[in-house]
Each structure stands twice: as C-alpha cells, then as structure tokens.
Amino acid sequence: xxxxxxxxxxxxxxxxxxxKKKKGVEVMTEISSDIIRGYNDTMILFLLIKGPSxxxxxxxxxxxxxxxxxxxxxxTLYSAFTRMExxxxxxxxxxxxxxxxxxxxxxxxxxxxxxxYRQKRDEWVLxxxxxxxxxxxxxxxxxx
Amino acid sequence: xxxxxxxxxxxxxxxxxxxKKKKGVEVMTEISSDIIRGYNDTMILFLLIKGPSxxxxxxxxxxxxxxxxxxxxxxTLYSAFTRMExxxxxxxxxxxxxxxxxxxxxxxxxxxxxxxYRQKRDEWVLxxxxxxxxxxxxxxxxxx
DNA sequence: ATCTTTACTACGACAGACATACTACGACAA
DNA sequence: TTGTCGTAGTATGTCTGTCGTAGTAAAGAT
Numbered sequence: 001x002x003x004x005x006x007x008x009x010x011x012x013x014x015x016x017x018x019x020k021k022k023k024g025v026e027v028m029t030e031i032s033s034d035i036i037r038g039y040n041d042t043m044i045l046f047l048l049i050k051g052p053s054x055x056x057x058x059x060x061x062x063x064x065x066x067x068x069x070x071x072x073x074x075x076t077l078y079s080a081f082t083r084m085e086x087x088x089x090x091x092x093x094x095x096x097x098x099x100x101x102x103x104x105x106x107x108x109x110x111x112x113x114x115x116x117y118r119q120k121r122d123e124w125v126l127x128x129x130x131x132x133x134x135x136x137x138x139x140x141x142x143x144x
Numbered sequence: 145x146x147x148x149x150x151x152x153x154x155x156x157x158x159x160x161x162x163x164k165k166k167k168g169v170e171v172m173t174e175i176s177s178d179i180i181r182g183y184n185d186t187m188i189l190f191l192l193i194k195g196p197s198x199x200x201x202x203x204x205x206x207x208x209x210x211x212x213x214x215x216x217x218x219x220t221l222y223s224a225f226t227r228m229e230x231x232x233x234x235x236x237x238x239x240x241x242x243x244x245x246x247x248x249x250x251x252x253x254x255x256x257x258x259x260x261y262r263q264k265r266d267e268w269v270l271x272x273x274x275x276x277x278x279x280x281x282x283x284x285x286x287x288x
Numbered sequence: 289a290t291c292t293t294t295a296c297t298a299c300g301a302c303a304g305a306c307a308t309a310c311t312a313c314g315a316c317a318a
Numbered sequence: 319t320t321g322t323c324g325t326a327g328t329a330t331g332t333c334t335g336t337c338g339t340a341g342t343a344a345a346g347a348t
Contacts, residue, residue, distance in 0.1 A: 029266045031274060033305050034182025034335075039275055040305085046278040056326055066274045076305055078327070083304085102313080104326070121279050122173045128272065130175060130210045131183055134190040135265050177336050178304075184335085200295055220336055222296070227335085244345075248295070 031070050040072060040080050041089070042124075045109055045117040048090060052108040055081065081107060089113035175214050184216060184224050185233070186264040189257055192234060196252040199225065225251060233257035 047053060047061050055077055062072050084090045090107045097104055109117075191197060191205050199221055206216050228234045234251045241248055253261075 029263070029270055031271050032182055032267060035179070035267070035271050036275075037181050037304060037335090038176060038178025039278075043275075043278040046280070054326080056324090065277050069270060070274050073306060074327080075307080075329095079304075079306095100314085100325080102326080119173065123176060123179065124275065124279055126173055126213060127175050127179050130214050131180075131187075131268065133209050134183075134187040135268055136190070181304090181335060198295080200293090217337060218296080219298095219338080223335075223337095244294085246295080246344075 036070065039120070039124075040076055041084055042117060042120040043072075044077070044080055044084070045089065045113055045120075048107060048109040049114070049117070052093075052106045054104045054106045084113065087112075087116075089116050177220075180214065183264070183268075184220055185228055186261060186268070187216075188221070188224055188228070189233065189253055189261040189264075192251060192253040193258070193261070196237075196250045198248045198250045228257065231256075231260075233260050 043062055044058055047058055047065075053061075055074075059072055059074070059077055062070060081090065081092070085092055085107070088110060090109055090113050092105050092107050094103055095106050096102065187206055188202055191202055191209075197205075199218075203216055203218070203221055206214060225234065225236070229236055229251070232254060234253055234257050236249050236251050238247055239250050240246065
C-alpha cells in the first residue's frame with residue numbers, strides 16, 4: 001500500500017496533460033478546447049482522406065501540421081474515433097505494421113465521412129465570417 | 145387540466161429554437177453550437193465595448209451583424225451574462241429606459257472583461273490558422 | 289380580443305473535451 | 319537491472335457551454 005506521492009512517475013503524462021504553460025512575462029496564448037470543439041473530428045477526417053491511419057500517427061500529424069500549436073489529448077482523440085465509427089464516418093481494421101510487427105487499430109474514412117467533412121468545411125467558412133465580424137484587428141476599435 | 149397538444153402556441157418559440165431549416169434542394173449550412181461555443185462570450189463582449197446594453201438588444205445586434213446567419217438562443221445569452229458577471233467580465237445595473245419606461249437589466253464591460261476579450265481575440269487568430277491547415281479549399285485535395 | 293414583440297427566469301439534458309489512471313512492450317542508457 | 323522514453327492504446331468519471339422546454343409579464347400591433 002503505497003501512498004501516492006506528487007512525483008511524476010508517468011513519462012507520458014505531458015502528452016496527456018498538454019504542454020506546460022510558460023510562466024513568464026508573456027502569457028502563452030493557447031487554443032481553448034471550446035473553439036476547437038467539434039473540429040477535432042474534422043481535422044482527423046482531413047488526415048484520413050490521405051489514407052488510413054491510426055491514433056498515435058494522427059496525433060503526431062496534428063501536432064506537426066499545426067507547428068506544435070495544437071496537441072490533441074489522447075482521450076479526445078480516441079473518443080473521437082469511437083464516436084465517428086459509431087456515426088459511420090470511419091471504419092476500423094486491425095493490422096500488423098510492417099516496421100514494428102505490432103498490431104494496431106487503423107481507421108479509414110467512409111463516403112459518409114467524406115460528406116461530413118465537406119459539410120464541416122462549408123460550415124467553417126460561414127462561421128469564420130461571422131466570428132470575424134466580432135473581432136477587432138489589434139486595437140482598431142474606437143472606444144478603447 | 146389541459147393535455148398539451150403538439151400545436152405551436154408559443155409565438156416566441158422560433159427565437160428559442162432557432163431558424164427553421166430550409167428543406168429543399170440545397171442543404172442549409174448552419175453554424176453549429178460546437179464551433180461557436182466559447183465565442184458567444186467574445187461576441188457579447190465585443191458589443192459591450194461600444195457601451196452598456198441588455199439582453200434583447202445584444203441578441204438583435206448579433207443577428208444583424210451576422211446578417212441573420214447566427215441567432216443566439218435566449219438561454220445561451222442569459223446564461224452567458226450570468227457566467228461573465230460571476231467571472232468579473234461584466235457588471236450589471238438596473239435602469240429604466242427613456243423610450244419604453246420599463247426597467248431593464250443592463251450590462252457593462254469591466255477592465256477584466258476587456259482583457260479577456262483581447263485574449264480571446266489573440267486566441268482566435270491562432271486557432272483560425274490551425275484549423276485552416278486542415279481545411280481544403282473547395283476540392284483541391286488530391287486524393288478526392 | 290388575440291397575436292407579437294419585448295424582456296426575462298428556471299430547470300434539466302446532452303455531448304465533447306478533459307483529468308486521472310492504468311496496461312503493455314521494445315529500445316536504450318546509467 | 320532499473321529506469322526512462324516512445325509507442326499504442328483502454329477505462330471511468332467530471333466539467334462546462336449550449337440547448338430544449340416551459341414559464342411570467344407588460345406594451346404594442348392587427
């Protein structure tokens with residue numbers, strides 16, 4: 001019976017918990033989960049259009065494509081997979097990778113998934129327009 | 145004791161339930177609550193920067209500024225007010241309007257609210273960049 | 289007279305993101 | 319040989335913002 005100490009024992013903790021906040025002069029602007037919400041699916045589908053992939057790879061690709069600005073949480077990613085498979089947007093299949101020889105769960109996009117992606121893309125264009133009407137460029141707003 | 149019929153008796157129901165979906169050839173692309181989530185506060189604050197206002201007016205201004213593309217739900221709006229007041233982003237005061245003579249709850253933005261708005265604005269710029277990396281322009285993506 | 293607009297409030301449900309924690313295996317270093 | 323790192327996940331429960339539903343109430347329009 002070991003009393004859990006506040007020592008970091010789990011090496012993968014950073015990935016799960018997200019990047020450390022830089023405490024310093026400048027406040028690190030981070031992408032909040034509220035705005036990305038609902039677009040995680042879109043990002044995953046975008047990557048699956050290029051071909052089947054699996055969790056860990058998708059995760060890395062999102063990090064890379066966003067220049068490290070957005071790191072998707074593991075739980076968010078895998079729950080997105082489950083949800084999208086249930087909705088028929090993706091299909092899973094198990095396969096042994098040629099390089100590691102280990103079994104992994106791959107996902108491929110379906111026709112419905114493509115359709116959903118296109119819808120989300122159109123919605124994005126609309127939403128962007130609307131939100132930008134409420135965003136001042138730097139400090140151009142007269143009253144402040 | 146009246147058994148509730150499925151007849152629409154409430155005239156304000158449209159505002160609460162949002163616009164009717166146009167059933168026809170083209171599928172109406174609507175802004176989903178998932179992407180606007182978290183930016184309702186930002187939109188409200190943006191309008192309050194220009195001066196104190198109240199629920200109904202804010203609601204109309206959002207509809208107008210977005211050319212009717214986004215109609216905020218009443219419950220969303222008023223719960224946003226409550227939340228933001230609790231967070232210190234806005235202050236409320238009751239006042240009788242000159243025109244109608246009726247008492248209304250007005251809100252004004254605080255310094256903290258301005259700070260929050262600026263943060264959200266910066267976050268938006270970042271988020272937009274990231275999401276656009278995952279959005280293909282129309283059908284330019286090679287594999288489809 | 290009844291409908292519409294204005295101006296709210298209350299309550300509960302839902303869904304996506306997240307925190308926390310755990311498993312398992314191979315590589316490589318101290 | 320112990321420990322850390324990278325890989326590749328699963329399980330479970332919490333939080334929060336949005337939304338559906340349902341009221342109240344008074345002034346103005348038809």
